[in-house]
Amino acid sequence: MRPSIAVVGSANPDREYTPDMKEIDLVPGACEAVGRELARAGCDLIVFSSSDNYIEKDVVRGYLAAVRVEDGATVMVRAPFDRVASFDVPPHLTHVLRVLPDSAEEWEVSYYRAVFEADGLIVVGGGRATRIAGILAVARRIPLVAMAHFGGAALSVWQHLDRHQNDATPEAISRMAAPWGDDAAEQLVASLSEQRSRMREAERAARRDHSRVRRARTVNGLVAAAAIAVALLTVVLAYGTGTTLTAVGYLIGGSLLIAAAGALINDASGEEPNLPWALARGLGAGTLATMLYMGSQTLTNPDPLDAEATRRLAWLLIPLGLTAGYTLDRVFARLRNVDALAERPFSQP
Incomplete structure (x- = not known):
């Protein structure tokens, strides 16, 4: 044209x-x-x-x-x-x-x-x-x-x-x-052609970047959906076992998977989705949430953890893991913005 x-x-x-x-x-x-x-x-x-x-x-x-x-x-x-x-x-x-x-x-x-x-x-x-x-x-x-x-x-x-x-x-x-x-007009018109070529190349590069990001978001979404499905399946499987160790394994695995899914969903909304880094953040958030929650339960409840108690914990820990994975970036961003060493005024006794 x-x-x-x-x-x-x-x-x-x-x-x-x-x-x-x-x-x-x-x-x-x-x-x-x-x-x-x-x-x-x-x-x-x-x-x-x-x-x-x-x-x-x-x-x-x-x-x-x-x-x-x-x-x-x-x-x-x-x-x-x-x-x-x-x-x-x-x-x-x-x-x-x-x-x-x-x-x-x-x-x-x-x-x-x-x-x-x-x-x-x-x-x-x-x-x-x-x-x-x-x-x-x-x-x-x-x-x-x-x-x-x-x-x-x-x-x-x-x-x-x-x-x-x-x-x-x-x-x-x-x-x-x-x-x-004598050659000024030729050079000026050539400059127009060069600018149009650079503009078209920049537009092609932008389209390629957009397609790459869209594919990455699709992959993140599919992996997140699979992780959520497996995490929910662990809750069902926990009801099919009578041993405490297996039930705890299902509980921990489900919470880690659901936290990874939350991190993937959050990462998909960013400018540059990164599947491995999102998984790592999600697993870290899931580990932190699982240990803190289960630790608090064992400290406040004198009864030993059994399979039945583990199944009840799953109904709370799975949503908690999803929230932890999804909000981890926001929490860390706030923590990074807090200057713990900032001088604060104090009154003399």
Whole structure:
């Protein structure tokens, strides 16, 4: 699919710009060169006005000069429905120009909407609207070239891009402000292509990471479900044994498994699920909960632990193990945030 590149800006010698523009007489030729390079790079073009007050007319002239009939190129004119755009299109290229009226009555609506939908943006000179379009492109991570050498709003956009960079390399950003030369347009258009490649690679990497995390969460969930099922089974099995040792074994095994399941469920909600580490935390929490609870029971109950008492303990220890495994991270996080050595005021006796 051919990328669509929007080109915006102005270089009217009768207009005041902030920052000031320089070498304004070179801008028409530079814009024509940019249009030619966009056509050679296989890009479609998005423009907004055919007025001599803006640079689109020069860009379209260069673009049409380099387009071939068989290229399948398109110049999309995005403007409100009541605006008329007229470009000097050769008869054999009339099919290239597509006027896409926008239902919005205000030109800003169709203007910024088209910028958001573009695959790349080039800003040249310009005023407030050009500056806003460039800053929005940086914020939305749209590949961007700001022809800063000529000044105007493009210079402000370039300074903003230099602070945030996005997918533009420092070398590419420096080229945007370099003096205009014969190969400048080729380098700037190549920078757009490089930015788009980096952006697509970053998107692919993000999708791969998302898929990996989703698979890890699925594995955590399946292992947790299996651990819960086996833990509940130990309660049932404890009723089938008459020996205290076997019943205690079922009790301890079930509490450890259910605590591991709680830790896995908690870990699945994190940014980077880690099955082995979650299991280790869960087993640790289950061991701690089991020993503390059973220890408290033996200390407070003078009767010896038998199979029947063990089965009764299971109904409490299994939910306790699940809670311990699930909340272990939160408890430890609070403990880490407590400064045990913090100085506290005290009163003199």
